[in-house]
Each structure stands twice: as structure tokens, then as C-alpha cells.
Amino acid sequence: MKPEEKKPEVWTWFDHPQNIKRLRIGFYILLALLVLPDFFIHKHTLFSSIEAIPGFYALFGFISCVVIILISKLLGFVLKKKEDYYDR
Amino acid sequence: MIASLHPSLLFFIGALLLWVLPLLGRRILILLVPAAAFLIITQLEPGTYLSYQMFDFDLNLLRVDKLSKIFGYVFTINAFACFLFAQHLKTRYEHTASLAYIGAALGAVFASDLISLYLFWEVMAITSTFLILARRTERSYAAAFRYVMVHIFGGLTLLAGILLQINATGSVAFDGFTLQGLPTYLILIGFLINAAAPPISAWLADAYPEATVTGGVIMTAYTTKTAVYTLIRGFAGWEILIVVGCFMAIYGIIYAILENDMRRILAYSIMNQVGFMICGIGIGTAMALNGAMAHAFAHIIYKALLWMSAGSVLYLTGKSKCTDLGGLYKTMPLTMIFGTIGALAISSFPFLSGYTTKPMIIEAGVHEGYFWVWLILEIASAGVFLHAGIKFPYFVFFAKDNGLRPGEPPKHMLLAMAFLSFICIFIGVYPQPLYDLLPYPVDFHAYTFEHTLNQFQLLMFSALAFFMLLPLLKRTRTISLDTDWFYRMGGRLFINGCDKVFNGINSFGDRIFMQELPKALAHFAKDPAASVQKHGARLLAEASGDDEHLARRLAEADHRTQFSAYPIGIGVILAIIALGIMSLFYFLL
Known part of the structure; x- marks a missing residue:
């Protein structure tokens, strides 16, 4: 296909279960570290005092995404069609 | 000059x-x-x-x-x-x-x-x-x-x-x-x-x-x-655009989540991002318009970067569906890194270009006291990370390995992606040159500790939601119906409808007027007198319930017309009846 056809180098780091496990643990630690400072700083609010609770944006992001995914899933039952839908 | x-x-x-x-x-x-x-x-x-x-x-x-x-x-x-x-x-x-x-x-x-x-x-x-x-x-x-x-x-x-x-x-x-x-x-x-x-x-x-x-x-x-530019020029501050923009931001996300084709995912995320800009135009304050312009600038760069990484994958593998791809980091790590930079920039990840531009629009909405705008745009910000920030790189470069081992794209492609990645990082880290290009003075600081922390929380917990609900996001070999259905299937229905209605009328007319009616007329006209008499005989037989003489009467009628054996009186009576009817018409009407 290409003139300089040669075997590409193959990386497999993400194929090892222990690496995935490390990533997951790192991710959870990161999540905890991100919420931690909220307990110690004074938070500004824009519209409501609810925004001042620690981890508000964490909760906001999580719930938003869960809601978006669930709504998409529901709409998917109506909107998703087989790939040849328009070709039939 | x-x-x-x-x-x-x-x-x-x-x-x-x-x-x-x-x-x-x-x-x-x-x-x-x-x-x-x-x-x-x-x-x-x-x-x-x-x-x-x-x-x-x-x-x-x-x-x-x-x-x-x-x-x-x-x-x-x-x-x-x-x-x-x-x-x-x-x-x-x-x-x-x-x-x-x-x-x-x-x-x-x-x-x-x-x-x-x-x-x-x-x-x-x-x-x-x-x-x-x-x-x-x-x-x-x-x-x-x-x-x-x-x-x-x-x-x-x-x-x-x-x-x-x-x-x-x-x-x-x-x-x-x-x-x-x-x-x-x-x-x-x-x-x-x-x-x-x-x-x-x-x-x-x-x-x-x-x-x-x-x-x-x-x-x-x-x-x-270009459309965003013309809207800024012509329709800044038209509040209907806030509604349109918010709707687009959410609409783009939902369709991007449903999609299987990687370039279609990115296409829907264009709508999502343009939604942010249009919302800013609708808010119409100096800060909102600055935000819309800055975001358009940043967006063009990271979007091209994303399409380049997807384009490299398509160029090398000939495939663009998430169900066919996956595991490509193994042989295209550089493309994966550049694609991820674009994906993080579109998610307005701190230290990348989206973060120094998009929050300007949201903050402008907050200054004007638009609670709903803030709410929807923050939800949409979380959703961007979901569909473009993680979903695109995850399903293309990681996820299930489909055994594709394409290698990196040609050097000029890598160079183009590196160039755009550099701009994404540059604007993210040092946005001042971009702010200097904006028409209004910029009073916006992206990098306060609190704001940055909030953004990290929003994005990382969105990522958590993504990985927790991964089974729900499994890719399927499907397409999603969008408003093009109305002119794709609608057009087809229209043609089929016209086909049924007009061709139906046509064939009905053809059958009645071209085939059956002439046939009946021809049959009648072949021997009109016998036909009338036979019909009368049949009616008589039906009315009296007496079929005994029917066959004889039919034979008589045939015989009479065949040999013209009519009594002269019958002709006279018919002539008188016809004259009577004519005179009735003449005197009464």
C-alpha cells in the first residue's frame, strides 16, 4: 500500500490486566483527590447555595452523564435502525 | 497596495x-x-x-x-x-x-x-x-x-x-x-x-x-x-438564538452517543459545539460574543485535529465504524495521542484550548442571570466529554481489538496533527494572544483554582459515569434516524404515494374507459334491439320468478332480430313514444 511498507511496532500496554487495574486504582485516587479540596476552601455560588456543597461539580457531572446516557438509550429504541434502513 | x-x-x-x-x-x-x-x-x-x-x-x-x-x-x-x-x-x-x-x-x-x-x-x-x-x-x-x-x-x-x-x-x-x-x-x-x-x-x-x-x-x-460569523455580525443578542443554541448542544450529544460511525460522532459534536457558539450569540453581551468568537477559533482547530486523526484511521484501514475499529493504539500511538489532545480540547479540559474559550460563554450567561442557560450548557459540557472526549478515542483506539495493525499515517499527516495539537495546547496554556484578537476587551480568567478544580471534577466524574455505564454504550451496527428522514423516506413516501394515487387513477380509468366500457358498448351495439329485448326478458323472468319461458323468449328475440321479423306496429309505437318524450321536453322545459 505505502512505499515504505514495514511491520509497525506493536504496543500492548493496555492489554495487560494488571496495567488496567493500576489505571483504575489511579483513577479512583484521582477522583478522591479532586473532591478533597472542596472541604477546605470557600466556594463561590452562582445561583443557589447547593453549589457550595463539597463535590457539587463532581455530582453534577456524574448525574448529568447518567441522565444523558439513559435518555439516549431510550431514544435509541425509537431512532436506531439497521444500517440498510435507507437502502431497502 | x-x-x-x-x-x-x-x-x-x-x-x-x-x-x-x-x-x-x-x-x-x-x-x-x-x-x-x-x-x-x-x-x-x-x-x-x-x-x-x-x-x-x-x-x-x-x-x-x-x-x-x-x-x-x-x-x-x-x-x-x-x-x-x-x-x-x-x-x-x-x-x-x-x-x-x-x-x-x-x-x-x-x-x-x-x-x-x-x-x-x-x-x-x-x-x-x-x-x-x-x-x-x-x-x-x-x-x-x-x-x-x-x-x-x-x-x-x-x-x-x-x-x-x-x-x-x-x-x-x-x-x-x-x-x-x-x-x-x-x-x-x-x-x-x-x-x-x-x-x-x-x-x-x-x-x-x-x-x-x-x-x-x-x-x-x-x-x-461562516454561518457563526454571519450570525455574530447580523443577529447578536437575538434571544431566540439562546434557545436554538441550547437545543443544539444537547441534540448533538444525544445523537453522537447513539452513533457508530466515528466521523458521524464527530459530525454531531460539531452541532453540539456550534450550539455553544449560537447560545453565546443569543446572549449577545460583549463577553458572550468574545466567547463565541474565541470558541469558534479554538473549535476550528481542535475539530480539524479530531477529523485528521479519524481521517488517518479511515485512510489506513478503510473503516470508520466503531464496531470495526478498536485497539489501534497498538500501532498508531502518535495518531492516538494527537486525537486524544483534540478530544480533550473539545471537552474543554484545563490547559487545552476549549477551556480558555467555552467557559467565557457560560460565564456571560451567568452574568445575565440565565439560570437555565447555565444549567443546560454545564450539562452539555459534561456530555461533550462523554461523547467526544472519551467515546471517540476509546472506541477507535482502545476497546475491543479487531486485529487491525495499520501503522502510523504518512509523515505529512502526523506533522499537520502535531501543528494543530501545538495550537490547542498553546491557546490552552497562553490564551492572551487569542484574547488580543477579540473585538471587545477581555475580562475573563480561566485559571482560578476553584474554576479549574470544578472543571476537573465535572470531567472526571463524567468519565466515571462513562466507564460505569459502558455496557449501555456498547456499539451496535445501526444508524440513527435524524431529520433527514423526512426528505429521504418522506420523499420516497411522496413518490410511492403519487405512484399509488395517480397511477391507480390512471389504470382504473384505463380499465373502465379503454377496455370494459367499449367492450360492453360493442357487445350492446352488435345487436342493440336483441340486447334490449333479452335484458327485458331476463328482468321479467327474475321479477315473476318464472324461468320456464326465458330460454324460449331469448331464442325468439334472436330470431326476430336475425331476420328483422318485427311487426310494423312496434316501430310505429317506438316512434310515437320518442315523439311524446320530445314534446314533453319541449313544452315543459
């Missing part, structure tokens, strides 16, 4: 020169044109130049102010990167269409009146269609046809609005519209169609993913962002 040289002119001349230059010359030319145009734009002094007359109106091709210049900059920078990415193409055809398309987009941005704007607007629609046709597949031909039909419709709506506007105000000037009425509504609809605003939005996700590898990269920047 340079002050009145139009940057579009270089692109149009370049498009012609392509046809006389050899391959090496063409490769240099396509890089030289955007670079030179960029330099020209840096030298342009504010004012209006290049006036000409048409239909007794004074028109100006070149209006230079900070608004047109910032779009000029990003259009030419992006063009340079796109042509670097497209260096491998040997054909003249695609580059010609690209150069003319970008030239027309620049022309639309610098046009100072509605007529010049309209002319460039239509050139854009036509030239971009060739970038879809260049894919040379049945699907792309059909998609290109639908694309150009939608844009012709949009262009005609715009033209109708412009003509009514000129008729109503006597002016061709293209500035902020203040009068609300049919002319401005039509112009607004014309602009919004090009911005891919619902309901006429599906053309984008329908057509762009069917374009060629490089055509897709080029198209993402110009049509929708």
Missing part, C-alpha cells in the same frame, strides 16, 4: 494555477496560498475596500475589522494545516474544490454587503459538494445530492430574505439587524441552515462523513463557522 488585496483572490488564482502546475508545484502551491493569505490578513487595516457597483448598489468586497480578521486568521491557519494533511493527494480535482471553497468562505467573511455575501455563500455550497462527490461511491453521490439540495434551499431562503430586506430598507448593508419581520427571519433561517441548526441540521451528519478523508477535514471548519 497590500491593504486592498483580497485574501480570497489568492485561493481562486491558486485553484486555477493547479491545472497548469506539475505535482511538486501543486504541493508547494497549496501550502503557499493559505500562508500568503494569512500574511495579507495580518497586514489589512480596518476599513472597507474594493468597492464595485451592481444593480445600482455600492458594494464592498473587503470589510476589515476585528470580527472579520479573527475568522480570516483561523480560516487561513486551518487551511494551511488541512493542505499539509492533504499533501499525498495527486489529483487536481479535490484541491481545486478545496481552494475555491475556502476562498469563498473567506469572501463571505470579508464581504460587507448582503449581495456579495450571498454570491460567496452559493459558491461555498457548490464547491464543497465536490468534496463529497470526490469520494466516488454510490453513498457519497446520494449524500452529495441531498447536501446540495438542502443548501440550495437554504441559499434561496437567504436570497428571498435579502431581496425583501433590500426592498424594505433600501439598503444592502450587512450589519446588525434590528427590525424583526419576514425579511430578517428569512435571512436568519438561511444562516441557521448553514449552521446546522435543527430542524434542518441532518445534512451535516449525513454529508460530512461521506466526504473524502481530506474533504471531511476541510469541510468541518468552513460552512458552519
